[in-house]
Amino acid sequence: MNDHAADWEGCAPLRADLALALRAAFHHDLAEGVCNHFSVALPDGSDRFLINPRGLAWDEVGARDIVMVDVAGEKLAGRHEVESTAMFIHAGVHRIARKTCVLHTHMPYATALTLTEARALDTALSQNAMRFHGRLAVDRAYNGLALDATEGDRIARAMNGADVVFLANHGVIVCGTRVDYAYDDLYYLERACEAQVLAMSTGSRLAPVAEPVAAKVAAQMVGEQLQATLIFESLRRRFQEPRRPWSEGWARLRWPRISGEGRDDAVALRGGGFSGPGRDGFGRDDLGRDDLAGRQTLRLRRLAQGPGRQ
Numbered sequence: 001m002n003d004h005a006a007d008w009e010g011c012a013p014l015r016a017d018l019a020l021a022l023r024a025a026f027h028h029d030l031a032e033g034v035c036n037h038f039s040v041a042l043p044d045g046s047d048r049f050l051i052n053p054r055g056l057a058w059d060e061v062g063a064r065d066i067v068m069v070d071v072a073g074e075k076l077a078g079r080h081e082v083e084s085t086a087m088f089i090h091a092g093v094h095r096i097a098r099k100t101c102v103l104h105t106h107m108p109y110a111t112a113l114t115l116t117e118a119r120a121l122d123t124a125l126s127q128n129a130m131r132f133h134g135r136l137a138v139d140r141a142y143n144g145l146a147l148d149a150t151e152g153d154r155i156a157r158a159m160n161g162a163d164v165v166f167l168a169n170h171g172v173i174v175c176g177t178r179v180d181y182a183y184d185d186l187y188y189l190e191r192a193c194e195a196q197v198l199a200m201s202t203g204s205r206l207a208p209v210a211e212p213v214a215a216k217v218a219a220q221m222v223g224e225q226l227q228a229t230l231i232f233e234s235l236r237r238r239f240q241e242p243r244r245p246w247s248e249g250w251a252r253l254r255w256p257r258i259s260g261e262g263r264d265d266a267v268a269l270r271g272g273g274f275s276g277p278g279r280d281g282f283g284r285d286d287l288g289r290d291d292l293a294g295r296q297t298l299r300l301r302r303l304a305q306g307p308g309r310q
């Protein structure tokens, strides 16, 4: 039997990578509200997945915000809730298409191309587009919001082994064997789509290269995967774990706990008040910051307790 909490702790590096991909995607304008999900399968083949939580914008997500779910989207570990529909698309792609990392976005330029008759990027146009030559699929069956698992099953079958699928009138899914590889493809897919949309907006006829040239570039790019890792490490240096000193600190100020000397209070006052309920769970201040919110809580408690009890 799986020990979900222990495995959740054990996969901290994978959670950090997934959270980093989300924050980078926000900064690259690939995000939309608090919608869409990035998921990655645990490497033990247990059909458990890491996914972003409900209600957090992507630039808010740190490693400790990532949630572990099963194939039905039921939460197994993590401090946040998960959107019940989050796995409707992702589960099928993981389970049927056997993809490790699944990134779904409504990023604007790729989505714009799903609205065209072709439904997808022309992989013989820009050099960025050629890396996707022979790696794309199109799911032309748009049936409204994904409200059950059949959506993911249909998309997974439409992929037919492809790494990227354009979803008609909807968005895209980019898959990879690792988070850094998948993110690199996601980023360059949007850049390639942007170039094509801009080129189309000129009204001039487009000038694709011959098919063998596009195929050659795609093959060349396979040998350039180190670039994906290097870029991801650059992103790691630039988009560090988010600081949210007030998110739960304000909650403590509005509803200060004054009725006892509970362990949570003690943890908060030592510096765990930034991020959660307990140092042994999720409450540790990973960055070792001064806990201003905790100290303000202490002041409120002292006021409530009255003189002589300090």
Ligand SMILES: [Zn+2]
Pocket: 036, 104, 105, 106, 170, 171
């Ligand atoms: Zn979507």
